Amino acid sequence: MLIDEAYIEFVRTADDDAVVDALTLLREDPRVLVLRTFSKAYGLAGLRVGYALARPRIAKGLRAASTPFGVNALAQVAAVASLNSEAELFERVEELTAERERLVDALRAAGWDIPEAQGNFVWFPVGDRAGLLAAAFARAGILVRPFAGDGVRVTVGDREANDAVIAVARSFRTAQ
Numbered sequence: 321m322l323i324d325e326a327y328i329e330f331v332r333t334a335d336d337d338a339v340v341d342a343l344t345l346l347r348e349d350p351r352v353l354v355l356r357t358f359s360k361a362y363g364l365a366g367l368r369v370g371y372a373l374a375r376p377r378i379a380k381g382l383r384a385a386s387t388p389f390g391v392n393a394l395a396q397v398a399a400v401a402s403l404n405s406e407a408e409l410f411e412r413v414e415e416l417t418a419e420r421e422r423l424v425d426a427l428r429a430a431g432w433d434i435p436e437a438q439g440n441f442v443w444f445p446v447g448d449r450a451g452l453l454a455a456a457f458a459r460a461g462i463l464v465r466p467f468a469g470d471g472v473r474v475t476v477g478d479r480e481a482n483d484a485v486i487a488v489a490r491s492f493r494t495a496q
């Protein structure tokens with residue numbers, strides 16, 4: 321079983337039991353493989369660095385199948401430095417999750433049916449209008465990720481950027 325914890329740092333819920341405890345599962349079941357990345361909360365996406373947690377047998381298999389020197393020296397230094405300043409990092413994550421809640425509340429108040437967000441993005445389930453909504457964001461200088469026929473994923477930004485997202489989303493709804 322593979323558990324992708326790319327967004328684990330952003331998970332904030334009143335019900336902690338609802339969050340999968342991957343490390344406990346890993347201790348209980350030798351088939352579990354947990355993946356973590358420095359691309360999201362740590363902001364190192366460009367350096368392509370992450371890690372896996374697994375029993376030695378699975379780790380050995382991963383190494384045998386992966387490309388040699390997959391993580392370069394600079395990425396390793398940056399990852400270790402990030403781990404050493406986690407307190408600062410978690411302050412930023414706190415700010416982001418607070419902004420995420422504000423963004424979701426404002427969008428819902430504007431009539432959008434936004435699902436609960438536990439990552440660093442919000443999801444607009446607009447189906448066939450994904451391209452249209454993405455184009456509206458683009459006209460306001462906001463780059464988002466449309467999934468044709470499904471919806472649009474918008475990364476949570478700073479307060480100003482989120483206010484711009486709210487403004488576009490409000491006028492898009494009014495125009496529909």
Ligand SMILES: Cc1ncc(COP(=O)(O)O)c(C=O)c1O
Nearest residue numbers: 324326357358359365368369370
């Ligand atoms: C669910 C999920 N897992 C993993 C990743 C990718 O992480 P990485 O940049 O380490 O390949 C992403 C990035 O978008 C993601 O959304």
